[in-house]
Amino acid sequence: MTKTCAPSLDDLLALQNPAWLWDGDRSRIVWANRAAVDWFGCQSMFEVLDVVFSPDEPSVRELDRIAARLPRGEKVVTALSFSSAISRRAANFACHVHSLADGRTGLLVVMEGDEAVTGALDPQTGMAALMHLPSPLAVIYGSGAVMFENAALSKLFGEAPGGGLSALVNDDGFFDRFVTGAFKAGLVSGIETLETSLGERALQIVVQVLEQKSRIAGTTFLLTFEDITERRALEKSLLTVRQPASTREDARPQAADDKAAALSDIKQKIEEHTDRAAKKQARPDEAGADRVAEIKDDSPAQKAGEGDDDIDVPEIVSGTLNRLPQPIVVFNDSNGSGKILFANNVAVELFGARDWRELDEKTTLASALAALEGEDGSLSLFDLKDNVILLDVIVSTFPWKGGAVFQATLTPTTPEEEADRLLDDTLKKKPQEKDAEGRSAALNTERPAQVAASPAPEAGDSAETPEDDEARA
Numbered sequence: 001m002t003k004t005c006a007p008s009l010d011d012l013l014a015l016q017n018p019a020w021l022w023d024g025d026r027s028r029i030v031w032a033n034r035a036a037v038d039w040f041g042c043q044s045m046f047e048v049l050d051v052v053f054s055p056d057e058p059s060v061r062e063l064d065r066i067a068a069r070l071p072r073g074e075k076v077v078t079a080l081s082f083s084s085a086i087s088r089r090a091a092n093f094a095c096h097v098h099s100l101a102d103g104r105t106g107l108l109v110v111m112e113g114d115e116a117v118t119g120a121l122d123p124q125t126g127m128a129a130l131m132h133l134p135s136p137l138a139v140i141y142g143s144g145a146v147m148f149e150n151a152a153l154s155k156l157f158g159e160a161p162g163g164g165l166s167a168l169v170n171d172d173g174f175f176d177r178f179v180t181g182a183f184k185a186g187l188v189s190g191i192e193t194l195e196t197s198l199g200e201r202a203l204q205i206v207v208q209v210l211e212q213k214s215r216i217a218g219t220t221f222l223l224t225f226e227d228i229t230e231r232r233a234l235e236k237s238l239l240t241v242r243q244p245a246s247t248r249e250d251a252r253p254q255a256a257d258d259k260a261a262a263l264s265d266i267k268q269k270i271e272e273h274t275d276r277a278a279k280k281q282a283r284p285d286e287a288g289a290d291r292v293a294e295i296k297d298d299s300p301a302q303k304a305g306e307g308d309d310d311i312d313v314p315e316i317v318s319g320t321l322n323r324l325p326q327p328i329v330v331f332n333d334s335n336g337s338g339k340i341l342f343a344n345n346v347a348v349e350l351f352g353a354r355d356w357r358e359l360d361e362k363t364t365l366a367s368a369l370a371a372l373e374g375e376d377g378s379l380s381l382f383d384l385k386d387n388v389i390l391l392d393v394i395v396s397t398f399p400w401k402g403g404a405v406f407q408a409t410l411t412p413t414t415p416e417e418e419a420d421r422l423l424d425d426t427l428k429k430k431p432q433e434k435d436a437e438g439r440s441a442a443l444n445t446e447r448p449a450q451v452a453a454s455p456a457p458e459a460g461d462s463a464e465t466p467e468d469d470e471a472r473a
Contacts, residue, residue, distance in 0.1 A: 004075045006096035017111040024067040027053045041086045051084050067107050072097040136225040142216035144170045178207040183216045202229045313342045327410035338370025352384040
């Protein structure tokens with residue numbers, strides 16, 4: 001014991017060493033500075049006040065013994081360690097007698113020396129922590145020698161083909177990219193697909209310098225590995241799922257492009273088929289000449305004057321048009337009333353028909369299309385359920401077996417859209433006439449000039465009216 005003056009609590013608040021006021025009767029801390037809060041692993045002084053100490057703990061019994069024998073104005077230094085503290089190592093503490101708030105006697109406990117490094121780990125504890133860390137890591141020399149690898153890394157490369165970590169570190173490509181790169185820059189990271197005990201895995205690798213030397217061989221490096229195989233697969237799957245949504249805005253232009261390409265393909269194939277048929281018919285062999293003539297002369301279709309209209313629609317036409325999203329009708333108007341040669345499924349469903357033949361027989365669509373005389377226009381028709389259908393029609397040519405026919409692309413509209421269209425047409429047909437000066441005659445409000453100006457009556461004179469003339473007469 002030595003004579004000394006106990007420091008004040010205010011002086012101890014900013015001290016880097018842990019210090020606290022001990023209530024021996026209750027085996028509790030009643031005040032602590034910031035360093036003591038950290039030393040006991042707490043977030044605030046209020047948490048330290050709630051720490052419970054066992055009366056049988058050796059350091060608690062030592063404080064009780066000192067409190068019973070230490071005179072006021074003296075201090076005693078003793079080694080203390082507490083199970084509730086972060087560090088279990090014993091440290092030297094100076095104990096002073098100090099009054100408590102209620103007048104009882106307590107002890108002011110202050111850590112002495114350089115041992116105030118709060119929570120400092122000894123090398124053995126630090127090595128154990130690294131060994132049990134779940135993330136794979138290793139420490140190597142720049143020469144390629146492995147100094148340390150934890151259990152997670154040993155498990156990752158333990159049974160991997162090719163020699164594990166040692167072979168990886170001594171691989172020229174890996175060494176140049178990561179080890180040499182870290183020696184120059186201090187830290188290098190990258191992703192590599194490597195053989196592991198679990199097979200090929202995508203690993204995020206970080207290599208950083210631990211202790212820099214003048215030569216790379218004497219420099220130590222820390223290597224950490226993170227398996228990102230599942231994360232990378234998840235990112236790819238999410239991108240794949242989002243792709244259709246990202247192209248929704250382009251859906252309509254893409255559909256139009258697909259339609260144009262499909263129709264072009266149809267036309268080309270039909271033309272090729274027609275050319276081949278024409279050449280074959282132009283040079284029939286003698287054995288088949290009579291048969292061709294017989295077919296041409298005796299065909300029921302020829303006798304009925306129906307041409308090729310009743311022949312089955314080529315697969316290239318029906319298959320392609322049925323895949324298009326817009327109603328398409330192929331028709332001709334050779335007989336003046338119009339006839340549907342084919343309509344895709346969308347057009348058939350629009351009118352509530354079973355197939356395109358019923359659409360031709362039981363609706364007025366064919367005659368209405370023929371009335372357009374090959375021009376674009378609008379139609380108002382009834383479907384098979386007597387519902388009114390308003391249509392915008394775009395007409396173009398389409399190659400057929402007997403020559404060019406018409407193709408109608410139908411777009412259903414609403415009454416409001418039809419009214420707007422009619423209004424626009426009316427305004428276009430009746431433009432306002434302009435006068436010679438470029439102004440609208442309807443808005444010309446200039447008054448005509450007077451032929452002669454009448455003199456104003458003199459003061460005092462009154463203007464005579466027709467009634468005055470009659471009175472004088």
